[in-house]
Amino acid sequence: MLIALVGISAILVSFNEGWIDDDQRSQIADWPEPIYDFEKNPITEEGFQLGRKLFYDPELSRDNTISCANCHLQYTGFTHVDHAVSHGIEGRKGTRNSPVLINLAWNSSFHWDGGVNHLDVQALNPIEHFAEMDNTLKNVLDYVNSSKQYRGEFFNAFGDSVASSKTLLQAFSQFTTSLVSSNSKYDQFTRGEVEFTAQEKNGLKLFDQHCNSCHIAPLFNSNDFASNGLSIDPTLNDLGRYGITKVGTDSLKFRIPTLRNIEHTYPYMHDGRYRKLREVVKYYADELDQINPYLSEKLKADMHLTETDQKDLIAFLCTLTDRTFLYNRRFGFPN
Amino acid sequence: MIRSLLCLLFLVAYSSNAQDRIEIQFDSHQFAEMYEIETLRFYISNIELHGKNETHFKEENSYHLVDLEEPESWVIRYPNAKFNVQLDSISFLIGTDSLANVSGILEGDLDPIKGMYWAWNSGYINFKVEGKKRDSNTHFEYHLGGYLPPHATSRKLTFPINTDEVILIKLNLSQFLDQIDMQLLNEVMIPGADAVQLSNQLSNYFSIE
Known part of the structure; x- marks a missing residue:
């Protein structure tokens, strides 16, 4: 056997x-x-x-x-x-x-x-x-x-x-x-190879509370679709997942993307409307439209993130940067 | 090449004794009265032959693209099929099965280079007809596809076989097109309710001759 x-x-x-x-x-x-x-x-x-x-x-x-x-x-x-x-x-x-x-x-x-x-x-x-x-x-x-x-x-x-x-x-x-990409500071931290700063530790705690139900470690995504409540851009008129399924409840839903290397992948969101990570975090912390009928259930709770919390959360997100991935010559222009 | 036709006939011919082979033939009967057909292409898949409530022939990897412009695609041959029983029915899908739609890149008649594959919403166009209605000069394009419920568009058809020699199955394309209100709906290019509706109607216009 x-x-x-x-x-x-x-x-x-x-x-x-x-x-x-x-x-x-x-x-x-x-x-x-x-x-x-x-x-x-x-x-x-x-x-x-x-x-x-x-x-x-x-x-x-x-x-x-x-x-x-x-x-x-x-x-x-x-x-x-x-x-x-x-x-x-x-x-x-x-x-x-x-x-x-x-x-x-x-x-x-x-x-x-x-x-x-x-x-x-x-x-x-x-x-x-x-x-x-x-x-x-x-x-x-x-x-x-x-x-x-x-x-x-x-x-x-x-x-x-x-x-x-x-x-x-x-x-x-x-x-x-x-x-x-599997060798970010976060990965090294979970393997016990490096320490997090106090700020990064608080950021991780906040991430686990508020973000990890959709952006699930270790991949920091879900193979799922959700609406994060962003208003529709009338010049693009993009209904997201609905365009594929033609099911009404899929309106304005988009992929829940991975957050790995997010420090370097700006601009953000499906239409690239935010240029800075702090704008994204501020959006989730302060600007969510709670009466938007399409808003994901998981976002229907006030996050109560102070300015310090928001900075700590960003510090954590920056631990998802994986330089061995971003600068791996094997992935670059072939010789 | 622009062809006009009223109906497409396809023949399923097999021999239950000495010949040991099956042949499926598609034949077009051309009429230039109502419609000018520019493109007619569709899949038939999962061909099975039955007798006495048992399946006696089931083609492996059974996907066939029938194309009006490719006469060789009107004939499907099974040179080594053998039967010891009286066959009494044939079944097949109009379109592709869901497995073909979720298996990534496939070859042969399922190769996306054949122009029957949607890249942006992965899956096959099961049935494609394009042309012009002569009296009103209406151009129409119906691309029927989609494999996910509630918008799945392949349809299983079963027909009795009552002869040992030749089975003739007819697609009455002209009648299918006649019942579409082309002023309201002259194109379908995505999976959805329209494609489902037309696929339901389409299956009514296949018949045994």
Whole structure:
């Protein structure tokens, strides 16, 4: 029996052994199991490097001007810092704040409205969206299949030099699932490696009281949608999750995003309306519209955060910054 | 290529004895009177053949994209199917099953490059028809898809088989389009109540010849 169990766990490990290194594996030992099915797309070094190259390749856009990295910059948690909504080719603007690409293997859906139900099909959106790359899947496949270099890399990664929709999209997932952030000061604190300051400790206490029911540690997100009561921007008229489900109670609900690396991922909220973290905390502490019928039940309690509390909470949020993630050269522009 | 048609016929042909094969054929009958059809593409999936209350044939990974412009897609062959019993019914889905809609990137007829996949709201367009109504010059586009309740759009159909030789199933597209008030609704491009309503109606226009 024991041998059988060992055998099974060995098989389970083998599906994702190329995914992350031993250090990270020990850092996430107590985390929930990833949702991404590595069995269907086992991560290899060749596949990861191919996905990385595609991620940084502007030839994927219709006019060869922007790559994925234009809206997802590593140093800012793979989001578009300083831009309220994302920008595409020819200066076209989208309607939402580009999301961070952090710990995606634990997400059950993607986009602010959760419209994408599997990581492997997510990349179709930026490739084909009018306000992003405005290209077609067919054009991208024609491009990589006409490149001798890509053909060799697809062969090394997937055993077939001709890229298909499947191998192209799985290559992206090999890179994006590898963007694991698990070594922030908070992580080091929970592992007993560093101490928190008194301010950070108070911030953690406040976070556990007021924030952790939605932004759940250790991932600091939920795979769920809620309305935080923000008034609708009439120029965007974005009803969020309702646009996907057409269920009335989903109106104005948006993804509950991860807060990891939030110090660097400004601006904030689905439409990027807040530039400063202190504005976000102040909004939750002082400005929630309690009679807004869409407001999440979890926010229907006054937080009573003093100015000092708000500062302490921000000090805690800054412990979610993971410099080994933001400056990991493995995730940067390929050499 | 612009084609006009009143109805689409598809044939399910099988032999229960010496031939040991099944063939499903789709055949179009063209009429240029009411509608100019620019695109007609739909999935049939989960094809099963039954006899005496038992399933005798169940295709693995059974997803077929039928495309008016691709005559080879009107024929589905099962060269090695064998039966020792009298078959009495056929069932299949118009559209894809929910498994196909949640499994990420798939190949063959389910490859998103086929233009039957919604990227922004993951899932397949089960049935797509685009064209023009000649008398009013109304352009219409109906993309019927969605797999999540209450807006699921694939429909299971079962028909009795009463012959050993050929089964002929007809989609009367013209009648389906006739009953849509195109002044009120000339396009459906998202999952939702309209797509459900049209999918319910659509299943009434498949029949056994």
